Amino acid sequence: MTAATPDIDAFTRPYWDAAAEGRLLIRRCATCGRAHHYPREFCPHCWSDDVTWERASGRATLYTWSVVHRNDLPPFGDRTPYTAAVVDLAEGPRMMTEVVDCPEDDLRVGMDLVVTFRPADDGVTAPVFTPPGPDNPSPA
Secondary structure, three states, X not given: OOOOOOOOOOXXXXXXXXXXXXXXXXXXXXXXXXXXXXXXXXXXXXXXXXXXXXXOOOEEEEEEEEEEOOOOOOOHHHHOOEEEEEEEEOOOOEEEEEEOOOOHHHXXXXXXXXXEEEEOOOOOEEEEEEOOEXXXXXXX
């Protein structure tokens, strides 16, 4: 277990299982209709507990980022430099993540990104984002 290993419980298990299968899930409220991320058992907008899992499109735009050049916590030190980012999902919520396979000089606010998934040594697959391209086309 590392600093990057999430605490997976019965509630979050569907999220992490879907990521392992290459699917990004978000939560949507049946009362107000708004989507949210990170997964919660209630809607952070109207406080309803009538929320369900929904498959996200995998499309996003870059809101902000920071390139991390030094991090002493495992496993981050082996990944430096890496791009910690906040993206706006097409469904509306903002998500903290990482942008991969994109040179620092190519990063731009509002650039299109698509989800991809990174398996880790601890067995957890995490959603990360990358610019669309031949190896990672934009989801339909």
